[in-house]
Amino acid sequence: MSPHNNTDIAASVPSDAQLMAERSKFLKNGATAGVTCVPFSGGQPKGGVDDGPVEMVRFGILDQLQGMGYAVELSAGMDKYKTMKPAQDPPIGVLKNPRYVAMAARRVSEQVREHCEAGRMAVTLGGDHSIAMGTLVGSTAVYGDDLCVVWVDAHADINTPSTTTSGNLHGCPLAYILGLCQASTPSDPFAWVPRGCVRKDRLVYIGLRDVDPAEKLILRQHGIKAFSMHDVDKHGIGRVVEMALDHVNRDRSLPVHMSFDVDALDPSVAPATGTPVRGGLTFREGHYICEAVAETGCLVALDLVEVNPALGDPESLRQTVAVGCSLVRCSLGERLL
Ligand SMILES: NC(=[NH2+])NCCC[C@H](N)C(=O)O
Ligand SMILES: [Mn+2]
Numbered sequence: 001m002s003p004h005n006n007t008d009i010a011a012s013v014p015s016d017a018q019l020m021a022e023r024s025k026f027l028k029n030g031a032t033a034g035v036t037c038v039p040f041s042g043g044q045p046k047g048g049v050d051d052g053p054v055e056m057v058r059f060g061i062l063d064q065l066q067g068m069g070y071a072v073e074l075s076a077g078m079d080k081y082k083t084m085k086p087a088q089d090p091p092i093g094v095l096k097n098p099r100y101v102a103m104a105a106r107r108v109s110e111q112v113r114e115h116c117e118a119g120r121m122a123v124t125l126g127g128d129h130s131i132a133m134g135t136l137v138g139s140t141a142v143y144g145d146d147l148c149v150v151w152v153d154a155h156a157d158i159n160t161p162s163t164t165t166s167g168n169l170h171g172c173p174l175a176y177i178l179g180l181c182q183a184s185t186p187s188d189p190f191a192w193v194p195r196g197c198v199r200k201d202r203l204v205y206i207g208l209r210d211v212d213p214a215e216k217l218i219l220r221q222h223g224i225k226a227f228s229m230h231d232v233d234k235h236g237i238g239r240v241v242e243m244a245l246d247h248v249n250r251d252r253s254l255p256v257h258m259s260f261d262v263d264a265l266d267p268s269v270a271p272a273t274g275t276p277v278r279g280g281l282t283f284r285e286g287h288y289i290c291e292a293v294a295e296t297g298c299l300v301a302l303d304l305v306e307v308n309p310a311l312g313d314p315e316s317l318r319q320t321v322a323v324g325c326s327l328v329r330c331s332l333g334e335r336l337l
């Protein structure tokens with residue numbers, strides 16, 4: 001019998017999770033993925049995005065992570081997100097479902113904080129992007145303002161309660177996180193969000209192409225670094241990711257939280273999402289971002305949001321769920337070779 005059969009190889013060669021744990025600069029338990037499923041759609045008007053996590057689980061994301069060598073620690077009580085909607089939740093100004101969004105995000109922040117405290121890689125499956133208010137409060141509670149944020153999205157999601165025209169809170173999480181809007185009244189449902197928990201110079205965007213006029217002003221006013229699709233075309237994705245990481249984390253010595261909105265990808269690659277915008281990242285460009293961030297060994301938290309299985313035909317759904325899962329795997333160190 002040959003001494004080099006596959007079992008021998010598998011036993012002696014490190015798994016992707018082991019490689020990731022060895023490279024992982026900030027996680028004491030980097031071979032454990034702390035997964036939080038957030039079936040939540042209250043930050044925008046379209047139903048279905050609350051089924052994003054369950055579809056990704058059904059597609060096998062948890063088994064896939066285990067297959068890469070990760071232990072998976074799943075946050076309990078994902079059904080609670082669907083049932084915690086308050087009976088009365090009238091708009092505050094133009095903001096829709098403010099109490100519901102705030103309650104859900106607060107719960108997310110606690111679940112993500114627990115994973116980060118335990119030194120696990122915190123993986124959050126959305127749900128709409130308003131939940132990132134929770135994920136970032138959770139990760140910064142542990143990593144403080146060292147935390148760098150790579151926000152991959154077609155949109156800037158930085159509207160304040162006074163600039164949003166839609167009133168959809170999935171377009172606003174970063175305004176709260178960066179402290180661009182202060183708690184106006186003691187009854188503000190977002191009073192628990194530590195304003196400014198992420199520093200403006202530690203946020204960088206990749207993939208922008210649909211930014212509201214007021215958001216453009218905010219980005220300019222505060223000197224927030226953003227690489228649009230124009231920059232991706234001009235420099236190529238390799239250079240853009242390098243420049244983005246250089247901006248927030250020149251020495252690759254700080255922890256990174258990546259918040260990946262699947263609508264950053266072109267609608268031909270990820271059609272089943274609520275606010276698709278033409279001219280997005282290719283399949284490979286999206287994956288390259290995840291691979292390059294994984295390679296730094298700095299990743300401590302990942303969000304994958306805005307997969308909406310209710311939009312489009314079964315093939316669009318399958319394609320979008322599959323690409324969401326593969327972005328998660330690549331961010332957690334799955335390698336092509
Ligand atoms: N997470 C998203 N898909 N956000 C889309 C936001 C669109 C628009 N800027 C708004 O404020 O409503
Ligand atoms: Mn978006």
Ligand SMILES: [Mn+2]
Pocket residue numbers: 129153155157170261
């Ligand atoms: Mn978004």
